Amino acid sequence: MTRPFKIRDIEINPPLILSPMAGVTDVAFRCLLKRRGGIGLTVSEFISVEGLTRNNPKSWRQMRFHEYERPFAVQIFGAQPERMRMAAEMAQEAGADIVDINCGCPAPKVVKHGGGSSLLRDLPRLEAILREVRKGITIPLTIKIRAGYSDREINCVEVARLAEDCGVEHVALHGRTREQGYRGLANWDLVRQVKEAVKIPVSGSGDVTTIEGAFERWRQTRCDGILIGRGAMMNPWIFRQIEDAIDGREPFQPTLEDKRGVLLEYFELLRADMPQIAAINRMKQLAGHFTKGLPGGARFRTAIYHSHSIQEILDRIEEYFTAVAQGRPFMGEEMTEAGDVPALTSCDALCDAA
Numbered sequence: 001m002t003r004p005f006k007i008r009d010i011e012i013n014p015p016l017i018l019s020p021m022a023g024v025t026d027v028a029f030r031c032l033l034k035r036r037g038g039i040g041l042t043v044s045e046f047i048s049v050e051g052l053t054r055n056n057p058k059s060w061r062q063m064r065f066h067e068y069e070r071p072f073a074v075q076i077f078g079a080q081p082e083r084m085r086m087a088a089e090m091a092q093e094a095g096a097d098i099v100d101i102n103c104g105c106p107a108p109k110v111v112k113h114g115g116g117s118s119l120l121r122d123l124p125r126l127e128a129i130l131r132e133v134r135k136g137i138t139i140p141l142t143i144k145i146r147a148g149y150s151d152r153e154i155n156c157v158e159v160a161r162l163a164e165d166c167g168v169e170h171v172a173l174h175g176r177t178r179e180q181g182y183r184g185l186a187n188w189d190l191v192r193q194v195k196e197a198v199k200i201p202v203s204g205s206g207d208v209t210t211i212e213g214a215f216e217r218w219r220q221t222r223c224d225g226i227l228i229g230r231g232a233m234m235n236p237w238i239f240r241q242i243e244d245a246i247d248g249r250e251p252f253q254p255t256l257e258d259k260r261g262v263l264l265e266y267f268e269l270l271r272a273d274m275p276q277i278a279a280i281n282r283m284k285q286l287a288g289h290f291t292k293g294l295p296g297g298a299r300f301r302t303a304i305y306h307s308h309s310i311q312e313i314l315d316r317i318e319e320y321f322t323a324v325a326q327g328r329p330f331m332g333e334e335m336t337e338a339g340d341v342p343a344l345t346s347c348d349a350l351c352d353a354a
Helices: 027-036 049-053 057-061 081-093 116-121 123-136 156-165 189-197 211-221 230-234 238-246 256-273 276-290 297-305 310-325 348-353
Strands: 005-007 010-012 016-018 042-048 072-077 098-103 141-146 171-174 202-205 225-228
Touching (some): 016 027, 016 238, 027 042, 027 238, 049 057, 049 072, 081 098, 081 123, 098 116, 098 123, 116 123, 123 141, 123 156, 156 171, 156 189, 171 189, 189 202, 211 238, 225 238, 230 238, 230 276, 256 276, 256 310
Parallel strands (some): 141 171, 171 202
Antiparallel strands (some): 005 010
16 A cells, blocks of 8 residues: 655655756756645755855755745765765755755766765765764754665665664665666665665655556555656656556646646746756756657757757747647758757766766
8 A cells, every 4th residue: 555654754745756866856847846746755956065065056056945845855965974964954954854865876976075876885984974964953864875886785775774773764775776877777676675674764766657667666665655756857747647546546647738838837947046048958958858759859859959049949849839739740850859969867967067
């Protein structure tokens, strides 16, 4: 039976979590998805404790959230226990409901400085971080981990037990190793093993893109919650659809007009939150995901990518959806797809842009 769960006294209802994605789950994207419904917990992009504790404006901006996003977790990454504690205290002061520690990012730029998934092979450092952060905050502390650093170092059960012993109140496991990155398939049997090994709530992450997939993972692992990341980039309604299924309703099916509307709403949220050029660039990165499965979606993405102003993007959206609605080819059909259209699939995106 799929049901809500609690991280201490914070109810996660429905038991669905928007997975943090660097360069994606900023305040605009989170608000867009939260408005669609079905999200039990939103999480910030992962935020550098070095940036936060040195008053980097970008890092502070990444902590912003709207009240209707609650419950809201701030995810931080770093390698120095004292700075991690300071950053966690800042997140609590900023109003976060939960502080989450990133132990999963595989990006070389993060790993070489001892953060992210590097902590999976340095358990004494991880323990020092968790105990220091736990001392510094009164709100719940959670952790997101991977299966292990490599196929030869699968230690997620050991890490989860350590985290529980340090006062962590929820473990989210992405069933790939650092070595895998985002290749291959996530191993959800490891989620089951972690769930059986600890008493605190456990959620799983990796490759959930359908309603059926979510329910299969719950049956397979008996985990408490499910994180969805890239699946939400392709389908902003996936959380609502899964919640509908949990409650016995017919899952919501977005119309063509709904898909057009979500693009326009997202662009409006971006423009309200950041400078014009930044909003245009972010729109270029994500617009194609929202039209996945529609005729000429790849060409639409290319047309957006070659747009250089707000009006151009608005015009391309209008032209594209009008063409699809009328059953005729989108004007961009003759274009060849750009090979350098940005693809956001991991925390590498943030590190490359940093």
